[in-house]
Amino acid sequence: MPDTVFRLEGVTFGYDRAVRVLNEIDLDVRRGRITALIGPNGCGKTTVFALLSKIYRPRGGRILFGDRNLAEIPRREYARRVAAVxxxxxxxxxxxxxxxxxxxxxxxxxxxxxxxxxxxxxxxxxxxxxxxxxxxxxxxxxxxxxxxxxxxxxxxxxxxTHEILLLDEITTYLDVYYQYEILDLIRKLNRDCGTTVLMVLHDINQTIRYADDVVLMKDGKILATGGADEVVTGETLRRTYGVNAEIADVRGRKICIFE
Amino acid sequence: MARAVSKRGERIRTVLAFAVTAALLVAFVLLAANIGGIKVSFGQLLRGLFVEYDEDVAIIVQLRFPRIFVAVLGGMAMAASGVITQAVMKSPLADPGIIGISAGSAFVAVLVTAFAPALAYLSPLFSFAGGILAFVIVYALSWKGGLSPVRLILVGIAVDALFTGLSSAFNQMTGNNYSGAASIVESNISLKNWDDVKTLAVYVAIGAVGCVLCARKCNLLALSDRLACSIGVNVASTRLQVSLAAVFLASAATAVVGSIGFLGLIVPHIARLLVGNDHKKLIPYSALLGALFFLVADTVGRWIAYPYEISVDIIMSVVGGPLFIALLLRSQKYA
Incomplete structure (x- = not known):
């Protein structure tokens, strides 16, 4: 089985012809990992999510699912392998x-x-x-x-399906207790069933704690990909969100503190 | 335990709703058969129907029964079409009578009746074309990155006005000479005969098959589009198939009884309160309730100012208008 579940090659998308929401994006999502998609509002995270759940088709470039073009996979067959919230x-x-x-x-x-x-x-x-x-x-x-x-x-x-889950801001309407409960649940599924998870997240600390891979987006482009340690730093947060933040070690755990 | 009981309670309520409505329908069929110049007793009616020839009963069978059956079948078709239209449009306020589908069908039916009366048997097919035309116009104009319920109603009312106006204009230009055409424009079912019943029955039967095939699809369309997409539903093609069934039923009814407003709106709404949102129950129940509503409205129209008659459409408008406003006010979501 290939290690890459989704491969985006030069993917471009816009709701109108004039406005580009995504600009030639390249991205690999790896099997069996929890990948978090983060970035400020309007950066194109939800659009990537919609493209992967086959709601829209890319205007340019292509998306591969395994080694097949996503556009050619029948919706029903796809739904048996990929589920979305x-x-x-x-x-x-x-x-x-x-x-x-x-x-x-x-x-x-x-x-x-x-x-x-x-x-x-x-x-x-x-x-x-x-x-x-x-x-x-x-x-x-x-x-x-x-x-x-x-x-x-x-x-x-x-x-x-338990194979691949796409989750769009699944913690947004929840209080802190339920936020962590549902994320723990997702991590358990990932560990026990090998479920590949791609989730759009807002919370930096949840990203650090739960994601194996992080994709950082801004203005329809991908700024950085990699482990949380490399991608989520004071420097990158300042560049994308325009906030002053510091990643601190507290009792052996990394947390993000905003100034 | 409490849950199990409430589930059983729900089932009992559904069965009760079907049984009571069916019983009322039968009662009203018998009552409607007996309203007018000739009156027969129930026993005489049954004897005249099944045992021996009775002149009074024969007149009733010739004159009143076609009208009753046209009302029953037309009501079924309009109400079922209303439920399905609401599922497709994702708006509980959509109704083929209000958003112009019936008016489009009626216009084409009027043309066919006037110019090619020999094709009366096929007129539901022609009016289907008219219904599709109106549906496409309404759907295309109210789509703006998704269906907006408010736009839908506004565009629908405009399309309805246009086609209703065209039908009336045609009717007046020809001096109301084509009585068949006039009866569609005025939604007058007083002169229907057994041929009309047969025509309607054939098309309603086809529509019923469509409903059976659509019920599950309607349930899937009740989910938001994105959700439906991601559980493997091809939303666009499902919506198209279901729309065809809705327009077909509305057109078949309109070709025979004319355009009836509000029936397809009010009946499904009451049906939802009684049997819930599962289309496997909702569509058949709405059809049953629609038959009852139509027949009651027609019977009231015959009886209230006897010997003069008020058409079903007028009764439905008088009752339906205020109810429609009440629904609008109640659902803040859509107004």
Whole structure:
């Protein structure tokens, strides 16, 4: 199996012809690692995310998934290997959690008729268990809190596949406790199941703590890639975010302190 | 335990909703058969239908039954089309009658009825073309990097006004001489015969097959587009297939009964409150409830100012207008 899951070659994208959101990006995402995509608002992180989840196609350059061009892979086949959690999701509010999570099995069935088979039920049960959402599996989604809902979205993605997860700012609406809970969960999946994770993150400290590889973006370009130690430094943070920051060692752990 | 009970409660509510609505529909069919100049007892009706010839019953079968069945089938088609349109447009305020699809269908149906009355049997197909035309215009103009519900309604109202105006203009230019065309423009179903019932039944049956094929797709479209994409749904082509079913049903109904506003909006809304958002239940229930609504509206229209008649469209507008405003005010999301 190739070591690289995604390879972006000279990828350019703009919503209008005039404005380029991404400018000839080259990027490798490695198998079995947790890769964090960071950068200031509007730097193109979410666009990269959308391109990798096949919502948009690049205007220029190409994206390889393994050794195949992403554009040529049928959506259903792709969905069996790559699952995504988006930032904003709408869903009928009277749907139960279990039914929503079982929507993750869509790619394994035809879209006209189909019943969940045993394998689907196992995958759904496993996803519910892994995300600790079984307790409210029969509840309707409108009864859930933001933290519970975010875990349900993750469960939906896990019911789909454990191979590759794309996560867009999965911690944004959560309080600190749930932020770390969900990130610990993601790291556990990565360690136990070899899940490749690509996540858009905002929090520098979470990036340092959870990411194996970091991709730092600004103005539609990639400024640096590598381990958190090399990429996240006072110098790079100043250049990208325009803030004065210092990476300090506290009790054997690196943390970022803003001046 | 409490959960299991509430789940069972939900199922009971669904079954009850279907049973009560079906019973009411049957009751209203019998009631509607008995409103007008000729009155027969229930026993006489059954005897006349199944046992021996009865002159009064024969008249009722010839004159009133076609109208009743047209109302039932038309109501089913309009309501089912409303649910599906709302799924496609992702807006609970979309309705083929309001956003111009019915008006587009009606216009083409009027032209066909006037110029080629021999093709009446095929008129739903022609009006399907008109419906598609209106749908494409509305969809294209309200799309701006995603569907905006407000734009959708605004563009829809304009398209509706245009096609309704064209139909009326045509009708008046020809001095209301083509009674078939006039009946579509005025949504008047008082002169429908068994041929109309047959035509409508065939197209509604085709539409029903479409609904069965669409129910699961509608559930997938209820998710946000990005989510649907990433679980492996080809959103654009799914939306297209589902739209075709919606436009087909609306057009078939319009070709026979004319453009009826608000039915496709109010019925699905009430249906959602009763059976929830799962389209496997929502579409059939809306169809049933739509049949009941249409028949009640038509019957009320026949009875309220007897011997004069008020058309279904007018009844639906009078009841539907205020309800539509109430829905707008209730959902801050869309207004």
């Amino acid at each position: 988006h930032q904003y999701n709408a869903v009928p509010e009277d749907m139960t959690v279990r039914r929503l999570v079982s929507m993750g099995r869509t790619a394994y069935h035809g879209q006209t008729f189909s019943r969940l088979n045993e394998e689907d039920c196992r995958a759904v049960d496993r996803a519910l268990a892994e995300t600790h959402t079984e307790a409210f599996a029969e509840r309707q989604v409108k009864e859930l809190s933001g933290g519970q809902m975010q875990r349900v979205w993750l469960a939906l993605a896990l019911a789909q």
